[in-house]
Amino acid sequence: MSLLVNIDVPDLEVAVRFYTQAFGLRVTRRFGAGGAELSGWAAPVYLLVKAPGSVGAGSEARRYERHWTPVHLDVVVEDIDAALARALEAGAVLERPVSTDVWGRLAVLADPFGHGLCLVQFLNRGYDEVSERVGGCC
Template sequence: MKLLVNIDVPDLDEAEAFYTGAFGLTPARRLGADVLELLGFASPLYLLRKDAGSAGAGRSQRDYARHWTPVHCDVVVDDLDAALARALAAGATQDSPIRQANWGRIVTLADPFGHGWCLLQFLGRGYDEIATP
């Protein structure tokens, strides 16, 4: 199996600028007028242009203000401080202070389209520090 990540955005050009600037992703190809494939993560990231107010899942409508969803993406980085500075310079907003745990460091962000992201820097053995045998 392969995981493909799709993110709705209201403007492909603005989203391309953010994701290439914040995470160093590379545009791979356009799939029609409303889809852009970005590479650089372990899974391809697809930006899907969808207008605010258009029908989402169920009875909901797309809203690009800051929102919460039970699904979000974690980006594992080697240097959390540098990655955070890069994301903020690209237009992210920081939702929380950097926190440290015995497995590593984490900070939560929002992209310019309201989607939540976490930046993680593993320390020591990473999640193995807290895994139960």
């Protein structure tokens, strides 16, 4: 089993520029004017051109202003300050500045198409700082 990340975008070149500049991803393949495959994360990222107003999941029309979704990307970085500067320079919108918790540091952003994403820098033992063992494991 594997995982692919698909991101709908209205403008492929703007999307390629953003994701390569903000996160250092590389274009692996192009699918004409309709999409691009990016590598550099644990899962391949597919930027897929979908027109605003076209039907997405269910019957909801795609829109590219800021929108909420319960599924988003967490980009784990080693230096959140440097990663945030790079993402903002590439066109990300900062929605919540860096906050620090015992498990790590977090910044909430949106890409140029309204998709939410977070930058995460783990500290100490990461999520183990706040986790409990479940089901007698380990």
